[in-house]
Amino acid sequence: MHLRAASRALGLVVAGSLLFACHAAPAETPAPAAAPPPPPRLIVAISVDQYAADLFAQYREHYTGGIARLLSGAVFPSAFQSHAATETCPGHSTLLTGVHPSRTGIIANNWFDPAIARGDKRIYCSEDERDPASTSREPVVSAVHLKVPTLGEYMKQADPRSRSVAVSAKDRAVMMMGGHSIDAAYWALKGQFVTLKGRTPSPAAMSANAAMAAIAARGAPAYAPPAWCAAHDRPVPAGKAGTPGSGRFALAPNDPDAFRVSPRMDAVTEDLAVRMVDENHLGRGPAPDILSVSFSATDYIGHAYGNQGMEMCIQMAELDRTIGKLFAALDARGIDYLAVLSADHGGSDLPERLDQQANPFAGRVDSALEPSPLGKAISADLGLAVDGPLLLGDGAAGDVYLSAKIPADQRPRVIEALVARLRAHPQVAAVFTRADLAALPVPTENPQDWTLAERARASFDPERTGDVLFLLKRAILAGAAPGPGYVAGHGSPWDYDRRVPLLFWRKGMSQFEQPAPVETVDIAPTLAAILGLKLPAGTFDGRCLDLDGGAGSTCR
Template sequence: MRRRALTAFLTAASALIAAPVFAKEEAQAPANPPRLIIALSVDQLSADLFSQYRRHFTGGLKRLQDGAVFPSAYQGHAATETCPGHSTLLTGVRPARNGIIANNWFDLSLTRADKRVYCSEDVTDPESSANNPVVSPRFLKVPTLGEWMKRQWPGSRNVAVSGKDRAVMMMGGHQIDEGYWWKGAGFTSFRGTALSPAAVAENGAIAKMIARGGKAFAAPAWCAPRDRAVTVGKDAIGTGRFPAPAKDSVAFSRSPRLDAATFALASRLFDDMKLGRGNAPDVLSVSLSATDYVGHAVGNEGVEMCIQLDQLDRAMGAFFARLDKSKVDYAVMLTADHGGVDAVERLDQQALPRAVRVDPALSPSALGKAIAAQLGITGIEPLVYGDGPFGDMYLSRALTPAQRGLALDALVAKLRAHPQVAAAFAAGELSATPTPSGNPQDWTLRDRARASFDPGRSGDVVVLLDRAVAPIASPAKGYTATHGSPWDYDRRVPLMFWRKGMNGFEQPAPVETVDIAPTLAALLKLKVPDGSFDGRCLDLDGAEGNTCQ
């Protein structure tokens, strides 16, 4: 009797355990296009960093992992900086074609003394300079998703918010209904544009927070292994908690508080503009800048980055919860403009002893002086222009044609002979290189350089530093680590799509960030002329259906 009872109990228990698995109804992807696209970019969130911490997320970054996850998305180009990276996200076009080759480049034809050009600058305005630009998207050569949407649906709204003006310009484009970025102690917009009530209200809330200051953040328990001081130059990194002294707007904006404020403004605009509730679908682009500021200041392997990503996850979760209450059918895309690498002093302690800081001899100024001495050229200063010891370098227009040819050969030879340089390509070599195709992880260094080469804007020489060579010769407080290399720690970023009811999946095969715009266009059933995108549509159905059809 007892045996029969035990058998019956085990049978019933087995049925109860198994029942939820088989009885659970499969999620059904919505049949209609979403009413709102939320396009999120987390500045400097590398695929490596996401992979390292993804199991700890409990908020917005956890939710997105229930959607379509592409852990190996590539910013295929070599110029892995904020402006080029953001330029690919909603244009679907690589920098070689959209014109955004770097954060800064040089135009030696400018009449002003400073020939450096900022990527989001209106150089036609006499009051503009690279250091204090009149902000404009004029350099972006192609439309963004929001602009394509407006062409098909004139009532569509295109809204962009970020801690950085260049992210707003590159994600929003030339037709932005509302665009805001951080400047000083609050959010601002285009010159001559009055702030909306939402922006005024958020700036008021920010002013109160800055005035009273903020306590240090608590570190989650899972951050404990990262909580260790590392000496970098005259300072130490690795143990920070982001206290914000009263009236210190810089401390506020160089902490997780900036992302929270960015989400808060995005939420106010969502409510005030009733985004997703008009007669056409809308797009709200939100670029989160704090991860990049933290990465530059203290690297990405200390407790500071742990705290930053935990706070980002929480703020994103609260943002999604606010959207959920509206009952608006929204779809989310999240990715990054580029990755990043840690400070070399910590990398040296963590199994990468080859990590070094760049040789000052590779600065454009030092190279120009060395070549002038080598060739006996006098009276031309600077002979080589450049924004740093990597990327685009330009030869002075004061050189005669004969001097120019000799100087170009000497510059390329000197760069290629240096042990810290992985490759140096003359402009003619890149112009003759076909546009790369196929898996971006398999591209050669020349392919990567070609993907961000524009013959009208790029340098006479493009310099790629070797792996783990940090282009910061002397670290300073607030600037110890960076990005911008052609290596996968800077090129590879996460890419996720989420929408309520979609069939989630994970696809580890490499994709590109230029695939985002055609994917969202297909989801919206937006008609875009053939050839408008460099990328391809990614099927987000996760089952037999196909969102690309």
């Protein structure tokens, strides 16, 4: 009895102690969230022209350099240039503005203004046609047509000490990524890097030009392809273009076009970018800076040879090496940088090879869909004659503009006849009038599920879009006849042209891969949040992507 009583008493003591502990001990509080890292000192925004998501997926296992480093960060393998006008200028205009071409105003590489005094009525996307010296073929380069600011401009608004530098082989890539307030802007023209009108090339640019000229003057041997390229060494005849798919980029002395259409173009762009980092002290000033680099060789090679030959395989290996050199140079300088890589659009292989490789529906567009023959057919249908061409356009797809000389009472008839003729053509997938597109709401759902009409709406600008827009069927290339330097291309509303990779990397970042679709317009809001920029709601069409990879968030 005494033992049982003692045990019972001990139990009460223990229970009481536990009860006291439950009430008296302070509740365990979660550890405070780790403070987010400070903003990077340099944003490195990389675009690879014509770098389709399909191409990225095909070669990612072989990357060991710069792209391999990006694969150790945040990987979005299915990003969308959501719009239908998948060309260089519209695509680059989305990357650092965060809005679709319907808001950037950059609806195509070229559009037409039938009322302009210029004879050809054609306006190039990155020219200032108000300058008497400018033509659409030899433009006075400007960002005057870009209707919104870029990330670099927002950074400079937050702190005027921020520096914005943009380099590329293409002026339109420089203007669309850099915007209206670029501290240093360089693109290639006739074998040299040039800059904006009224500016003198800097010592670093002149040094880069001297190095490029030396390579071009002496020539260079062919590239030795990696062993894993052997399967791509299958040349395919392509009409007047010859037989793409068998070259190694041997460079004869003083052949600027062969230099441009080779991995060497990316190599000299990277060299200039590093020189610009040093000359402008990027990443080492009192405010974050931005370096925009667009590598153009993938696009040049894709157009000239297609994207499934030996040439593209060599280019993928060299691109990886070139981006690795850029990162190594930044590492050597001790710069805290955040790199992002995406593309302005994807691309398709040449139809002749697609036909060999299980796509018998591939083909080249009927030349009857080009503006001149199309206009002559409509004139004959209606018995209508005007002075000069009835229709204006930049090829056998996209925007079509009616001549300003068509009488006002005849314009509805011309549009009706044009729409009917286009809809009856077996290669045409969809036709929209300007009024059709203006009546559509702006799409907001998942971009991979957008209809053709919604894709076209994302490229619609009421001031610049044509009277009629038509889209070709899948795998129909807009170029009617292949020629040297152009056997394949892009510019369609289909996902092989819309889907691109999107990769972010910063030292110490957690690796993750998110296969869900995102958009290129998500880049600017993502970077703006990391930089701590406070911008009004509605500034961007895209959303902030959380790059933390864990319980934290980079979007706060």
